[in-house]
Structure formats: C-alpha cells, structure tokens
Amino acid sequence: MPDDSLPKKTYGFSTRMSHAGRAGTRIHGFVNPAVHRGSTVLFPNSAARRDAAKHRLEQYMTYGTQGGPTHYALEDVIAEIEGGTRALILGTGLAAVAVPLLAWLKSGDHCLMPDSVYGPARNLCDGLLKGWGVETTYYDPTVDEAAMAALIRPNTKVVYTESPGSHTFELQDIPAIARAAHASGAKVMMDNTWGIHHFRPFEKGVDVSIQALTKYVGGHSDVLLGSATVNNEEDWRVLRSAASQLGQYASPDDCWLALRGVRTMAVRLKQQERHGLEVARWLSGRPEVLRVLHPALPEHPQHDLFRRDFSGACSLFGLVFQPRFALEDVYRFIDALTLFGIGASWGGFESLCIATTGNITRTAGSGDFGGPMCRIHIGLEEPADLIADLAQALARLG
C-alpha cells in the first residue's frame, strides 16, 4: 500500500510528481482526489465554527473562497515542485503575478522590474500601481550585484525578476540580485514559469516564486491557473491575506485538470526539452537566422548562468532573423507553417509560433536584437516533421 504522506525530498522529480499532493485525498480507494465544488462549509456546532475562524489563514476549510481539498492537493504539488513551504493557487498566471505585487507594495513604495518582464506585469506597474502612487523602474535584466545595489532606493520594497525574460530570453543572476535586494530589506519575486522545476528559486534567494500553471503544468492548452509560492509562515500570511482581501479564487475543476496534467509533466518536459533543442540547433545553422535565443545553447550570452543555475530547459525559445528581413517576411514565414499554431501561451502538447517584434516594450534597453523576431514553442510532435515544416516555410523567404 503506498504511503500517502508527503514524499521524501530525496526522491527524483518523476517520483515526486507521481506521489505529491495525494495525502488525505484517497476517497473510497480511488487514486485521484475528487472535484470538491462548494461555497458553504458546514460545522457540527457553533464553537467549531468559531474556532475554525481563528485558523482562517491556515489550510483550513471555512468557506469556499478559502479553497477546498482539490485546491489543497494542487497547492501541495506546486510547493513540492518549487521547493517552498506553501503555495497559493490563483485563477490565472497573471493573478499570481498581481497578488504578490499588491500584497507587498503600497503608496510611496518603489518597485524594480526587469525590462524583459512578461508584458501584462508591465501593464499593472504602469497602470493601477502607478495610479496608486507606486513607482516602477525598469532595469537591464543582466545587472550584476553592484548595479542592482545602485538601483535600490530606501523605499524599494520589491525587486521583481523573470529568468529567462519573456520573448528575449535574457537570464538573470538571481543569487546576486537577491543579495543586493536583501541587503536593503526588499522582497525578491520571480516569475519561474520557464524554469518550472529546473530552477530552484528558494535555494537562490527568491522570496515569492510565481508560475503560470496554464503552461506546462496544465499542459493541454485547456486550463488557466497560476501559483505563488513562499518559503515561510510570515510570507504566507501576507500572501494569503492579500488574496482573501481581493476575493481571489480558482475553480476546483481547473485545479483537478492541473493535477491531472502534473502527473505526466515530467515525461512531457523531457521530450519537449529534447525536441526543442533539436529544432533550435537546426534553426541556428540556417542562413536566414541571425541568432536563436535559447539559454541551453552554448552561444546564448548568459549560458554560463544556465549551466550554473538550471538543471534543464523547457521548449520555448526565440528566433532572430537576419537584418535583411522585415517583419512582413516573418509574417510570411509564420503563415506558411502548417504544424505550428499562431497564438499566445505555450507549454501545451502542440507547437506554436508568433512574431514578437512589434509586440514587446523595452524602456531600459534599445529593444533592438539585430533583426525581426519570433517566438517558438515546441510541442510533442516529431522533430523531423517540425523541421521539415520550418524548412519549407524558410524556403519561401528567398
């Protein structure tokens, strides 16, 4: 009979993904937890209800908005993936970006954001947060410790990171950035969606790690979810309290889909990493291509950080075309592809390609990466088929 308690930290990733989050969920002997839908939670008597309210911030079921058994099973799995003490499931990846920022920033505070941050996070800083009197400075994502220290002001409360950056894939020296941030008492947040389990945020100095579970955890392009994970009780209280004040909630049906996705994630990730690299290497040898932006390729400018800090890669990377091509040529290339969908998001079983030039905002850097760009996500298809498709589309560029 398998032991349902939290798996040993020494087990390999695949083993932990098979067993995490199953404690207390076995009902009538079935392997998986049920979908617990609910608003009202009933108590045996008034005293029990009164005492439950005292534990409102604990993992304790008092009302549907505080989550139920399906949420808690997924929260345990995500905490296991991230290596933190506790995870909070939120309705989207963007909600998982927004809630920690709202939890730790107030009027008069200063926030540091990498110039390569996920676009909608920039929108929040330049929109609501700015209106509420929170100032944001965008910084070169490749800063070292001294440069980060120089950016920090007495009122800097959050140093946000995302490594690699959205669309342009710069890696950040997270331990160095975290040292500078912690020296002045700022919280370090990281969007760890690309790194998933390959980057261990809490071992590198991160305080709040964010994941868009919509991507590889869901894995099937049919669910939107996010998570914010912390590594101590005090941070948990701040995070949980902010989510409660904001009425944040995720559907238990979506949590169930994510739990289903996570059981096969290790297999998918391995295949997608290998196939992604095969396609990326092939593309880097093509005359139409100036650069492939993939942290696991030795020619990536911060490949040394990849080797130091990551145990593997996912299957999302960028492509810079030769400067003789225009954005219109990139559109022609993408429209000629037959196996790649044209759409946002990534991490599903299917390959995708979108133009990124014209789609990204850079204010700390020039935003010029040498030529027009696109972003490629490799799904679970055969690499030979994908390469043949890319070859016929590149041939049209002339």
Ligand SMILES: *Cc1c(COP(=O)(O)O)cnc(C)c1O
């Ligand atoms: C997609 C994405 C998000 C947001 O996830 P949603 O569930 O689509 O809101 C956040 N960060 C990164 C890096 C992403 O790619």
